[in-house]
Amino acid sequence: xxxxxxxxxxxEIRRNVLRSVLTILGxxxxxxxxxxxxxxxDGATRQVTTQIESLGTNLLMIRVGQHMGPxxxxxxxxxxxxxxxAVGRDVPSVRAVAPSASQSMIAIVGNSNWSTxxxxxxNAFFSVRNWTLESGRLFSDGDLQxxxxxxxxxxxxxxxxxxxxxxxxxxxxLKSMACQVIGLLQSKGQSSMGSDQDDLVxxxxxxxxxxxxxxxxVSLIQVSxxxxxxxxxxxxDLERLLRERRHIRPGEQDDFSVRDMKEIASMLTGTxxxxxxxxxxxxxxxxxxxxxxxxNIMLVSVTERTREIGIRLxxxxxxxxxxxxxxxxxxALSSLGGILGILLAIGASLGLAPLLNVPFVFNGGIVLLAxxxxxxxxxxxxxFPARRAAxxxxxxxxxxx
Amino acid sequence: xxxxxxxxxGEPAPLIEFRAVTKIYGAGLAAVSAxxxxxLVIQQGEFVAVMGPSGSxxxxxxxxxxxxxxxxxxxxxxxxxxxxxxxxxxxxxxxxHYLGFxxxxxxxxxxxxxxxxxxxxxxxxxxxxxxxxxRARQALDLVGLTGWERHTPGELSGGQQQRVAIARAIVTQxxxxxxxxxxxxxxxxRSHEIMELLxxxxxxxxxxxxxxxxxxDMAEYAHRVIHFxxxxxxxx
Numbered sequence: 001x002x003x004x005x006x007x008x009x010x011x012e013i014r015r016n017v018l019r020s021v022l023t024i025l026g027x028x029x030x031x032x033x034x035x036x037x038x039x040x041x042d043g044a045t046r047q048v049t050t051q052i053e054s055l056g057t058n059l060l061m062i063r064v065g066q067h068m069g070p071x072x073x074x075x076x077x078x079x080x081x082x083x084x085x086a087v088g089r090d091v092p093s094v095r096a097v098a099p100s101a102s103q104s105m106i107a108i109v110g111n112s113n114w115s116t117x118x119x120x121x122x123n124a125f126f127s128v129r130n131w132t133l134e135s136g137r138l139f140s141d142g143d144l145q146x147x148x149x150x151x152x153x154x155x156x157x158x159x160x161x162x163x164x165x166x167x168x169x170x171x172x173x174l175k176s177m178a179c180q181v182i183g184l185l186q187s188k189g190q191s192s193m194g195s196d197q198d199d200l201v202x203x204x205x206x207x208x209x210x211x212x213x214x215x216x217x218v219s220l221i222q223v224s225x226x227x228x229x230x231x232x233x234x235x236x237d238l239e240r241l242l243r244e245r246r247h248i249r250p251g252e253q254d255d256f257s258v259r260d261m262k263e264i265a266s267m268l269t270g271t272x273x274x275x276x277x278x279x280x281x282x283x284x285x286x287x288x289x290x291x292x293x294x295x296n297i298m299l300v301s302v303t304e305r306t307r308e309i310g311i312r313l314x315x316x317x318x319x320x321x322x323x324x325x326x327x328x329x330x331x332a333l334s335s336l337g338g339i340l341g342i343l344l345a346i347g348a349s350l351g352l353a354p355l356l357n358v359p360f361v362f363n364g365g366i367v368l369l370a371x372x373x374x375x376x377x378x379x380x381x382x383x384f385p386a387r388r389a390a391x392x393x394x395x396x397x398x399x400x401x
Numbered sequence: 402x403x404x405x406x407x408x409x410x411g412e413p414a415p416l417i418e419f420r421a422v423t424k425i426y427g428a429g430l431a432a433v434s435a436x437x438x439x440x441l442v443i444q445q446g447e448f449v450a451v452m453g454p455s456g457s458x459x460x461x462x463x464x465x466x467x468x469x470x471x472x473x474x475x476x477x478x479x480x481x482x483x484x485x486x487x488x489x490x491x492x493x494x495x496x497x498h499y500l501g502f503x504x505x506x507x508x509x510x511x512x513x514x515x516x517x518x519x520x521x522x523x524x525x526x527x528x529x530x531x532x533x534x535x536r537a538r539q540a541l542d543l544v545g546l547t548g549w550e551r552h553t554p555g556e557l558s559g560g561q562q563q564r565v566a567i568a569r570a571i572v573t574q575x576x577x578x579x580x581x582x583x584x585x586x587x588x589x590x591r592s593h594e595i596m597e598l599l600x601x602x603x604x605x606x607x608x609x610x611x612x613x614x615x616x617x618d619m620a621e622y623a624h625r626v627i628h629f630x631x632x633x634x635x636x637x
Contacts, residue, residue, distance in 0.1 A: 004524055307508065310508075311509075311510065312521070313493065314467070314469060314496065314502050315496065315497065315521060315522045315525065316494065316495075316500075316522060316525050317525050318490050318493050318494070319493075320490075321525065394469050395464050395469050395470060398508060
């Protein structure tokens with residue numbers, strides 16, 4: 001019976017191809033939108049996690065103040081170079097520690113200028129952040145101790161200021177100082193937040209403090225933990241040490257924060273996931289609208305086929321059988337919409353993922369869910385028209401022209 | 402007819418038995434009595450013509466006879482079964498197993514082949530596919546439409562469409578064939594062909610035929626003619 005009803009339904013759909021297609025368009029778009037949102041959202045989340053993992057899961061970032069983003073200004077004192085030295089000396093699980101202070105400014109070479117971020121740090125920075133040099137050299141002890149005007153630049157800065165020319169040995173003007181390029185970093189590409197990681201200039205911390213910042217502040221301490229050591233216990237050690245050094249009394253809140261990449265990753269993916277959920281909810285509304293479209297067309301179909309229904313009832317079809325026939329037709333329509341939507345979504349995701357720079361992550365669960373949902377839409381919105389058909393009075397129905 | 406009398410009780414239940422059947426439409430002052438205490442007995446194997454002006458109650462009577470409607474009062478026994486006590490679905494089952502309908506307007510499914518139209522009642526009887534095909538072909542054969550199985554109603558003449566409708570009505574081998582003005586839309590020659598066909602089915606297959614008609618020529622094919630007037634059977 002169901003199989004017969006299914007064949008009948010397919011025949012009805014074929015009979016009115018244009019109308020059927022227009023009817024299911026809402027479902028197609030709804031299903032496609034939901035799947036595309038979830039697929040791209042998954043891709044973005046995956047991208048964030050893999051990029052953060054590539055930074056090293058053993059990386060800890062220590063900042064002044066409690067919050068990562070903008071919002072709350074902190075009047076907590078900055079770190080000093082002595083804090084960095086203490087971290088490296090007193091916390092045994094620390095493999096490397098790099099102090100840094102940054103400022104964004106315009107870098108000028110000849111007629112070209114480029115706004116970039118300038119960071120003062122030391123050679124530990126390269127190992128903590130997994131940077132390697134494409135050419136040139138790292139800072140020498142003399143550079144670091146003497147606060148010489150030398151710098152290592154990222155691929156973007158090189159491209160903007162030097163084009164294809166070899167930058168090594170050339171001078172960059174930063175504010176009032178002229179700084180000699182001694183190294184070029186290997187390109188890392190875009191970061192998970194969409195910023196360009198290669199857009200940076202590194203110089204010795206002492207140079208930065210003397211020639212640019214004019215103070216002894218260290219705003220960020222980046223620490224990498226030895227393999228096999230727990231980041232949680234390292235975090236505890238670091239917090240204890242810094243509380244002591246910063247004279248924070250028991251019971252008082254930290255005026256600094258130690259975050260590991262896992263935390264940062266979950267914060268970033270959390271945002272992505274909330275956005276994805278929101279967009280998916282909006283897309284799901286179009287599924288509902290699609291369902292109403294199906295109900296509308298099924299009602300029209302019942303009216304158009306009143307005589308057919310009358311014939312079927314007169315020759316002995318049960319209410320249940322007529323109900324099944326129309327319900328199956330509605331479900332066949334909506335499921336067809338679901339299938340087309342899934343195909344469209346996979347095509348669209350494959351097309352959009354490279355444009356948006358996120359990996360394509362096939363989520364079988366959401367595809368299955370979207371299909372089941374589209375079939376359910378058929379059942380829910382097909383029931384009312386189907387019941388109307390089943391309850392027709394055969395005498396009345398046969399009389400209708 | 403003698404073969405049908407072989408039951409041990411001697412007198413078998415008549416196929417159709419109306420006792421004081423009344424049908425009232427509407428209620429209160431607007432109530433209209435379409436049938437007013439009709440008594441009627443039809444035996445298995447009869448060929449009965451029903452005549453009467455429009456509004457005489459013959460259509461109402463046919464609807465009740467066809468188990469599509471129920472009487473407001475009185476009793477209708479079909480094969481001894483009290484139809485007025487059956488619900489909608491039980492009556493549908495009764496139609497499915499014992500009744501065949503031929504409508505004035507043919508009432509075939511459009512854009513559906515003759516064979517599929519004839520198969521329709523068998524689908525609701527859950528007859529297996531192969532048997533369905535075989536019986537539908539046989540029925541089309543019987544009404545002289547061999548070779549037209551794949552044609553849709555739009556490709557058939559009126560007479561052919563009515564033959565398809567008759568094939569659909571007899572494919573289940575019903576005990577009662579109800580025909581509502583089967584020749585109403587046909588010319589004289591086609592009408593006589595259809596009547597010959599119905600008379601033949603009655604004679605050779607033993608199917609009881611009950612036919613509404615306006616034309617006395619057509620009524621002559623029947624064994625018995627019933628006249629309706631003002632909701633009653635009149636003795637014309």
